[in-house]
Structures are given as C-alpha cells and as structure tokens.
Amino acid sequence: MREELITSGRMNLNIDPVLHIWHWQIPVYLFLGGLAAGLLFFAAYYTIIGKEKKFTTAVKFAPVLAPVAIILGLIALLLDLKHPAYFWQLYTTVHLESPMSWGAWVLMFIMPISMLWVASYFKEIFPKFDINQNIVGKMLKKVIVKNDNKEGANWDWKFEIIRKFEINFIKNRKPVAWVMLILAVILGVYTGILLSAFNARPLWNSSILGPLFLTSGLSTAAATIMWMSDNHEEKRTFSKIDLMLIVIELFLITHLFMGFLAGSEAKVQAAQYFLGGEFTVTFWINVVIIGLIVPAILETLELLKFKLPVMVPAAMILWGGMIFRFIMVEAGQVTRFLY
Amino acid sequence: MRYGMAIDTRKCVGCADCVVACQTENNIPIGYTRDWIAELNEGTYPNLHLEIRSERCNHCENTPCVRTCPTGASHIILGGIVKVTHEECIGCGACIQSCPYDARYMHPDGYVDKCTFCDHRVANGQEPACVSVCPTHCMYFGDLDDPNSEVSKVVAANKIKTLAPEAGTKPQIFYLV
Ligand code: SF4
Numbered sequence: 001m002r003e004e005l006i007t008s009g010r011m012n013l014n015i016d017p018v019l020h021i022w023h024w025q026i027p028v029y030l031f032l033g034g035l036a037a038g039l040l041f042f043a044a045y046y047t048i049i050g051k052e053k054k055f056t057t058a059v060k061f062a063p064v065l066a067p068v069a070i071i072l073g074l075i076a077l078l079l080d081l082k083h084p085a086y087f088w089q090l091y092t093t094v095h096l097e098s099p100m101s102w103g104a105w106v107l108m109f110i111m112p113i114s115m116l117w118v119a120s121y122f123k124e125i126f127p128k129f130d131i132n133q134n135i136v137g138k139m140l141k142k143v144i145v146k147n148d149n150k151e152g153a154n155w156d157w158k159f160e161i162i163r164k165f166e167i168n169f170i171k172n173r174k175p176v177a178w179v180m181l182i183l184a185v186i187l188g189v190y191t192g193i194l195l196s197a198f199n200a201r202p203l204w205n206s207s208i209l210g211p212l213f214l215t216s217g218l219s220t221a222a223a224t225i226m227w228m229s230d231n232h233e234e235k236r237t238f239s240k241i242d243l244m245l246i247v248i249e250l251f252l253i254t255h256l257f258m259g260f261l262a263g264s265e266a267k268v269q270a271a272q273y274f275l276g277g278e279f280t281v282t283f284w285i286n287v288v289i290i291g292l293i294v295p296a297i298l299e300t301l302e303l304l305k306f307k308l309p310v311m312v313p314a315a316m317i318l319w320g321g322m323i324f325r326f327i328m329v330e331a332g333q334v335t336r337f338l339y
Numbered sequence: 340m341r342y343g344m345a346i347d348t349r350k351c352v353g354c355a356d357c358v359v360a361c362q363t364e365n366n367i368p369i370g371y372t373r374d375w376i377a378e379l380n381e382g383t384y385p386n387l388h389l390e391i392r393s394e395r396c397n398h399c400e401n402t403p404c405v406r407t408c409p410t411g412a413s414h415i416i417l418g419g420i421v422k423v424t425h426e427e428c429i430g431c432g433a434c435i436q437s438c439p440y441d442a443r444y445m446h447p448d449g450y451v452d453k454c455t456f457c458d459h460r461v462a463n464g465q466e467p468a469c470v471s472v473c474p475t476h477c478m479y480f481g482d483l484d485d486p487n488s489e490v491s492k493v494v495a496a497n498k499i500k501t502l503a504p505e506a507g508t509k510p511q512i513f514y515l516v
C-alpha cells in the first residue's frame with residue numbers, strides 16, 4: 001500500500017483538490033488562434049505558389065475571419081487573466097523561454113498583417129460597395145473613404161498615403177505572404193507549445209503536442225474554407241487537404257499515447273485518463289469519431305462523387321477541434337506528479 | 340549563497356504549527372495557505388511506514404515557474420529565493436501550471452502568491468516563521484553553499500530525499516528520511 005495525502009487541509013481555491021486554474025478561456029483562445037493560423041497559412045501559401053485566381057475563397061474571403069478570430073482569442077485570454085488591468089505588462093518585456101510571452105508577441109505582429117491583408121482585398125471583395133447606402137458606408141465615408149469614381153468602384157481612400165500604401169501592398173503581396181506564412185506557422189505551433197512547456201503536467205509534457213495542434217489548426221481552417229467556398233474545384237482540393245490532415249492527426253494521436261505508455265509512471269497514469277479513465281468517452285467519441293473518422297469517411301465518399309452537404313463534415317471537424325482543446329487543457333490540469 | 344532547508348520527517352509530528360505561523364506572519368487571506376502537511380503511508384501490515392512532511396515552495400534550482408512567467412513578475416533574488424512582484428503579475432496562471440508541487444496560489448487580489456522563505460525576516464538575521472515556531476525543531480534553514488552551516492551539516496550527515504525529483508526542478512528543500 002502506498003498512500004500520500006495532504007493532512008493540514010490545504011484548500012487553495014482553484015488549486016485543490018485538483019488544479020483548475022484555467023477554465024474555458026484558454027481552450028477557446030487556443031482554438032481561435034489555431035483557426036486563424038490555419039486560415040492565414042492557406043491564404044499565404046496559395047499566394048506564394050501563384051494560385052490566388054483559382055483559390056479565391058482561401059486567399060480573399062476566408063482570411064476575413066482571421067483578424068476576428070484573433071481579436072476574440074485575445075479577449076478570451078484577457079478574461080483569463082486575474083489582473084487584466086496589468087495586461088500591458090506582457091508587452092514590456094520579451095521572455096523567449098515563456099510561451100505566453102512570445103505568443104502574445106506573435107499575435108501582436110500577425111494581427112495588423114492579417115488586417116492589412118483583408119483590407120487590401122476590400123475593393124475586390126466589395127466592388128459594388130456603395131458608401132452612400134448603408135451605415136457602414138456612411139461611417140467609413142466620414143473617416144477614411146471619399147466619393148470619387150476612379151476605377152470602377154464608386155469610392156476611394158480619402159488620404160493619398162493610404163492609397164499609395166495600398167498600391168505598394170498589393171504589388172508586394174508575395175513577400176508579405178512569406179512573412180504571414182512564417183508567422184502563421186509560429187502561431188499554429190505555439191498553441192501546442194504553450195501546453196507542452198509545462199513539464200509539471202505529465203499529459204502536456206510531450207513534444208508531439210506542437211505538431212498535433214498545428215495540424216489540428218490547419219484542419220479546422222481547411223474545413224472552414226471548404227464550407228465557405230462555392231467553387232467546386234476549390235472544395236475538392238480542400239477536401240483532399242483535410243483528409244490528409246486527418247490522417248496525420250490520427251497518426252500523431254496514436255504516437256502521443258504510445259509515447260506516454262512507454263514513459264514514466266506519471267505519464268502512464270496521464271494516458272490512463274484516456275484509455276479507460278475519466279476522459280475516455282468524451283475524447284474518443286467527440287474528438288476521434290465525430291471530429292476525425294466520420295468526417296474522413298464523408299469526405300472520401302464525396303471525393304468518390306457522392307453528393308453530400310459539405311457543411312456536415314466541416315462542422316464536425318470544427319466541433320472536434322474545439323473539444324480536443326477543451327479536453328487537453330482540462331485533463332492536463334488533473335494529471336500530476338504528487339499525491 | 341544558496342538558501343535552503345532540511346526537514347526531518349522522523350521528528351515532524353504533523354502539528355501544523357508551521358502552517359499557522361506562516362498564515363499569521365505573512366497575512367495570508369483566510370482559506371489559503373503557503374505551506375501544508377503531507378503524510379505518506381507505505382507498506383503492508385506489520386511493516387508499515389509513516390512519513391510526515393511539512394511542505395512549501397522548494398525554491399528550486401531549476402525554476403520552470405520563473406521561466407514560463409511572461410512578464411518577469413516571478414523572479415529569483417539573492418540566495419536563490421523565488422519571489423513574485425505583485426505589481427507585475429497579470430494573473431495568467433502560467434507559473435501555477437508549471438509548478439509540479441502546486442506551491443503557488445492565486446491571491447484573491449489577482450496576483451500569484453507563494454512562500455518567500457520569509458525573506459523579510461531572513462534579511463534581519465531571523466529564521467523563517469515556520470522554522471522558528473516548530474516545537475520539535477525538525478526544520479533547519481540556512482546557506483547550503485556554506486559547508487559549516489547547520490543545514491549543510493544536517494544534509495551531509497543524513498539520508499535525504501527531495502520531492503518528485505523526476506520533475507527535474509532540483510528542489511532546495513531536503514527531507515531527512
Ligand atoms: S516549488 Fe514550484 S513555485 Fe517553488 S521554485 Fe519550485 S517550481 Fe517554482
């Protein structure tokens with residue numbers, strides 16, 4: 001018999017009886033960060049290989065969601081802080097060893113780039129946008145646009161400097177795409193590294209988490225693009241990409257658990273939570289079956305020319321990705337070395 | 340200089356005087372604590388073994404809590420004492436996640452708090468509050484770098500262990516077993 005317990009009644013809030021210092025905010029932040037990273041990755045990638053004409057959803061439309069996701073993610077992170085008023089302290093230092101720190105910085109850089117990216121396609125996305133008609137238009141007219149019929153659209157930027165910047169930005173889309181691609185990969189990997197940096201939690205202490213979160217983020221983004229696209233060929237391409245990502249994800253998940261089972265006692269115990277323990281049902285049903293296997297089957301059927309609404313597998317993948325992050329954050333806090 | 344502690348599990352009776360002394364000395368909010376007592380029961384009858392330990396932050400040599408802190412609020416001061424600057428802490432919880440001993444907690448005022456080895460007392464040449472009240476004198480505090488300090492001698496002369504060494508943090512609190 002071996003029994004170890006705290007007898008002086010330590011009951012620190014959110015620490016005892018099991019650690020629960022991170023709630024819904026961190027998984028949501030990780031999910032949105034991964035989604036944004038994936039969307040920007042595909043936009044940058046298809047620009048770099050010169051296929052922006054073919055993959056219009058991936059390059060022009062879907063990235064609109066990225067800044068929205070990043071801002072919502074940052075709000076979630078802010079809600080997690082117990083002292084949000086000191087939030088700016090994140091930006092007074094750079095601690096490369098702290099994933100929280102460099103993640104905050106990557107978001108800081110990727111946010112303006114993604115916004116400019118979207119803005120630079122604004123004229124193309126809304127060629128008939130009439131600034132005299134709706135509220136948004138009227139508001140923009142007051143601040144930043146003017147009524148001046150130059151190149152087809154009935155509006156243009158009010159300030160010369162913005163016009164010049166826009167022209168330059170559009171000319172240099174490729175180099176910008178390279179920067180965005182690199183930042184997107186860093187952001188995607190970061191969402192996994194954030195957890196794996198915490199050696200104290202056996203479940204998170206695995207180098208597989210980085211690539212696994214990156215793959216999962218890319219696959220949620222591919223699902224979103226697939227869902228939004230109305231071009232048949234683009235849909236097919238992203239269906240294929242998604243299928244490939246799902247296979248990689250299944251491989252990484254297997255690898256993750258095999259690694260745990262071959263590891264120290266604490267890691268074997270961590271894996272047990274998923275192989276018979278508390279999280280078994282939630283994990284295998286929501287993440288593996290609903291989030292990976294069923295969409296993979298549906299997508300294969302679709303590629304074999306069966307007619308299916310693409311929305312179904314896409315929604316399942318997004319659901320699986322979200323639940324995956326919730327479970328990882330939740331279960332990681334339960335696993336421990338002592339007591 | 341390297342501050343550390345030796346705690347004799349054979350003398351500790353688990354009275355929790357150290358817990359109360361810390362709460363009073365450091366004005367810990369009700370319902371929270373920086374130190375605690377753990378009991379380990381091992382073996383099968385009649386070969387049972389009981390070990391009682393007074394535990395707190397181990398002021399580790401290798402500090403994941405300081406490394407993962409994004410703002411630098413968690414830091415190390417002279418003598419290797421790990422501290423948190425309250426005004427710099429944003430309450431992100433990263434350091435709490437990274438401590439294998441769960442030695443940190445979130446103060447209701449929104450910053451992270453933990454054992455300081457009573458550095459305010461140590462600076463005046465006193466011992467930490469927990470050490471000074473222990474009725475069985477089972478705790479030793481001092482400079483581990485000085486081979487002539489009491490704590491170094493106790494550590495050298497006895498069989499010792501640290502907690503969860505597999506976590507790799509190199510704790511500076513040694514338990515005599
Ligand atoms: S015991 Fe925990 S809080 Fe204390 S120094 Fe070690 S890792 Fe940091």
Ligand code: SF4
Nearest residue numbers: 408428429431432434
């Ligand atoms: S909670 Fe405070 S001390 Fe801990 S890592 Fe975050 S900012 Fe640093």
